[in-house]
Amino acid sequence: MKQMNSKIRTSLALATVALLAVGCASVPSASDLKALTQQIVKASFRDEGIVKASILASTDETNQACSEADANGKPLDEKTSQALEAANLKTIKWPSNGKFLGDWKEGEKIAQNGRGLTFTDDAKTVNGGNCYNCHQMDPKEISYGTIGPSLYNYGKIRSVSNPDSPDVKLIVEYTWGKIWNSKAYNACSNMPRAGHNGILSEDQVRHLVALLLDPQSPVNK
Numbered sequence: 001m002k003q004m005n006s007k008i009r010t011s012l013a014l015a016t017v018a019l020l021a022v023g024c025a026s027v028p029s030a031s032d033l034k035a036l037t038q039q040i041v042k043a044s045f046r047d048e049g050i051v052k053a054s055i056l057a058s059t060d061e062t063n064q065a066c067s068e069a070d071a072n073g074k075p076l077d078e079k080t081s082q083a084l085e086a087a088n089l090k091t092i093k094w095p096s097n098g099k100f101l102g103d104w105k106e107g108e109k110i111a112q113n114g115r116g117l118t119f120t121d122d123a124k125t126v127n128g129g130n131c132y133n134c135h136q137m138d139p140k141e142i143s144y145g146t147i148g149p150s151l152y153n154y155g156k157i158r159s160v161s162n163p164d165s166p167d168v169k170l171i172v173e174y175t176w177g178k179i180w181n182s183k184a185y186n187a188c189s190n191m192p193r194a195g196h197n198g199i200l201s202e203d204q205v206r207h208l209v210a211l212l213l214d215p216q217s218p219v220n221k
Contacts, residue, residue, distance in 0.1 A: 018131050022105050049119035062088060064186035077134050081187040089184040091196055092177045100172045100209050106213030107219065110204050111137060117199065128206055134191070136213070138218045147190055155213040156220040163213045175212055 028036075045053040046163045059067075069076045076084070108126040113128025115121070131137065134148035154175075160168050177184055180195030200208070211217050 010159050038048065039202065050121060050123050051117075051119040055137075062187060076187060084187040085184055086216060088181050088187070088193075088196075089177070092180045092184055093195060093202070094176065096202060100176050100206065100215060102203060102206035102210045104207070104210040104214040104217040106110065107207035107209070108137075110200070110207055111211055117125075125205075129194065129200060129204065130192075131208070140218070151219060153219070154219055160213050160220075161215055163210075163215075168213075172209065172213060175209050176205065179208055 015077055026181075041056060042053075045056060047053055056135070064078055064085060065076060065080060073177040108135070111131035114130040116125050116127030131151075132141065132144050134145040136144045136146075136150040137154075139152060141178060153161070158168070160173050161173060162168070163172055178191075179200075181192035181193045182189040183193060192199055195205050214220065
């Protein structure tokens with residue numbers, strides 16, 4: 001830890017010197033600041049267990065655009081948002097067996113499980129959905145996050161009394177797609193791209209869709 005802190009302090013010192021040097025001649029450009037930031041980030045992280053620092057270099061166009069918009073303090077323009085959403089929509093993998101709904105009881109377990117993807121987890125650890133951290137799903141819950149909207153009565157509000165009915169096909173597909181790759185519907189959504197990023201398997205997504213849409217699920221009671 002001391003060695004890591006030393007590396008971070010050294011990087012910050014070098015970055016400060018570089019900024020001062022650039023500043024003597026002119027105001028640092030956005031590309032200069034970006035390059036310095038990348039140097040600091042690279043020196044600040046290391047591989048630890050199943051978590052690899054290389055993930056920092058795998059940021060895609062969508063995340064880059066949204067991060068830059070956030071840094072600039074203004075949302076993406078409509079044209080850019082639509083283009084990114086269209087690109088993400090193409091990445092959604094629909095059910096290989098044609099079945100969108102699994103077992104809502106399994107879905108509830110997944111939604112209430114926040115385990116996985118940390119350096120203390122084994123590579124064989126089955127990830128949870130961590131849904132409760134951002135959404136309310138059941139009125140009996142006493143602890144849940146509010147980053148995302150309440151999902152209580154998600155299917156009931158949308159009049160999904162029979163998820164297999166052709167009349168609700170669009171709702172079922174949207175629910176699957178939103179869980180698989182949320183950025184297909186909101187380019188800068190804070191929701192993890194559970195299927196797209198391999199956080200959850202196809203079967204897990206299927207169970208979560210059932211949790212949200214099955215009339216017998218506590219979500220819709």
